Structure formats: structure tokens, C-alpha cells
Amino acid sequence: MAALLLAGLVPVLGGCVPLLVGGVAVGAAAAHDRRDYTTFIDDQQIDFVATAALDDEPGLKGRGRVSVTSYNYLVLLTGQVRSEAEVALAGGVVSRLPKVRKVVNEVTIGPDIDFARKSEDVLLTSRAKLALFKVEVPDFDPTRVTVVTENGVVYLLGLVSVAEGDAAVEQVRYVPGVVQVVKLFEYQEPKT
Template identity: 35%
Template structure:
């Protein structure tokens, strides 16, 4: 019962934070300690994190300038690999969004998940934010998973997982996401690294007892797997 209460509390906190982002009113100031902790807990280098932030900001600005309010596009960049989600009115706009983002500095790969649909409502976006919060809370609650290794995005009930992880971590995170209330499908856009690479990458993070993965390399194309549901 106590774990369930803690999980619900974590989900509510994460959802509230995400809800601020949905409304477009993110806090103007974050404490230095919080920012430092976020950087330290991420498996990307601080330089890569700054590049990803720049990619997201520049992409959003250029899409807004060229396509205005007729499209609803979310940009998530992880290690310079960009996930596009949201809705556009036609396939021409879908392709144009991808072309715009492809010309942004430092982008090395694009996964275009834009749907040709009417824009989602604020209520639908808030629901997606809540689902993302639940998934993140599930990762935090897990005793054998490092939650900071993943970026989670949810669009119309489809949850996308991004990150640099071992095969075991990828499978475990997928199982948690699939069992989360509100998740209709899971799409993994992950860079799979070997256990040896993982140990070298995380000298200061908690070591988890993991079997070795035959996958190796952390600079290749992402593994994209879709939940069959």
C-alpha cells in the first residue's frame, strides 16, 4: 500500500510538472542544484545535452515561423536524434516539417511520427502528460532500472522511449511502460549499448546487476521497435 501511495504521489508530481510544460508556462528560473543534478544524472555529456536543447528550440522556432499555428509539432532530441510527434493537416506539411528540422545544426537522425490529423485538444495533451508522468514514476519505482537514462514522450496514448541503454534496461522499461494505465502502444527509439560500454559510461552511477548484452556501440542509428498491440 505504501509503495502504491508513493507511486501515485510521484506520478502526480511529474504530471503537474509536465502540465506546466503543456500550458507553455515553464518556470523562468531553476535552482542551480536542480540543473546540476539533471546534468549529472543524464547519460549524455553536458555538451550533448546542450546540443539537444538547442535542436529542440531552433526546430520549434523555425516550424512556427514557416508553418504557423496550423500544425501541432512536438520535438524531442536525444543525442542529436530527433523524434517528431503531433498532428499536421496534410502529408505535404508532414514532409515540410521533417525538411525544416533536417536543416537544423547538429541533427543526425529524424524519426517522423507526425500524424495527418486535426490538432489534439488541451484535454488530450494533458492526458498524455499524465501518462508520461505515470511511466516515469514507474521507472523511478523500479528497483532494477535507472530512470534517468530514459526520455519519455507520449502522444495520443502512444509512449515513446528514448535513451542510451542496455538490452536488459530496454526490455525492462518496455514492460513497465506497457503495463502503465493509459499507454496504448510503446515505441522504442533507443541506442542499445553493451554492458561494458555502460560501465565505462557511468562511473559514478549505481551499478545494476545486469547480464551482458551482445549489442555494442553508442553512436549508431537508434533501434526502433513498435509494440505489436
């Protein structure tokens, strides 16, 4: 049975084989993205380098959790640390990295969120992504929006038109459990 299922999926998955570029796998997500491939790859590299830099920073070791999301050279930092100085340190470390254009530092002061809250955030992210499929703006592709959820706050990143961004926020804000929606979109009007 498994062999039959696999045989049926091979033709479907043929177009989904990731392309390895500079050691980073690029697949179907890149095909729909409005960023060029170089920017797409650079953003993935910024994620890895920034995470490693934060992990190696002596002033942050064992003092909390900071997550990194890069989109079009804008870096979103989320998580929790124990002091305002650590929030500033995390932002400073990332802002000095090559190719980082801007840092949006949403790290909060306090204990790490618990496993239950992290699980709820994963569920909210999934629900928000599903809600984006209800956006009824011509040429809108929900895969072009990156969704990050931290402690009930949903951050939306992407290159979208104003109409797409507004419609996306309108759909996500009604997802049960969402505390707030933060737009970090960059606006790019469709070419006519």
C-alpha cells in the same frame, strides 16, 4: 512557517542549483545522464532551434502543432498537421538543422488533439516515469529515460543497455491508458 520550510530545504537544494552553460541551465538531470555535457547542451539547443524553425516555416504557420524532442542528436517530432506534405515539410525543416543526426517523424495528419487528450498525455507521461522506478536492472537509473506521450502513444528515448530498455518497455506498457510504446533507445552496454 514558510521561512522554516525554506531554511530546511536550502541544504537539500544546494546540490540542485543549475549550472548555466552557454545560456542553458544544466542541473541534476545532466549529472545522471549518459550523454556528455556537450551532447546534453546540444540537444537542448536543437529543441529550441527546431521549434523556432518550425514556428517560422511559412508552410506550417497556423496549420497544426509539431513538438520537438532531441536526444543524442536524434530528433522526435510529434503532433498533428493537416496534410502529408506538411508532415514531410516539418521533417525536412528539422533534418537540415546543424547537428541533427536523424529525425523520427511521428507527426500525424488530423486536427490538433483536444485539451482533455493533452491532459491525459501529461498524466500518462508522469505515470510512465513513475513506472520506470520499478525497473529492477542493476545500475538502471530511471532519470536516464526521456518519456514523450502523444495521443496515448508513449515514446521512450535514452542511452540504455538492451536489458534496461526491455525492462523499461515492460513496465511502461502496463501503465493504464497507454495505447502503444515506441522504443527509440540507443543501446550502450555497461562498461565492465
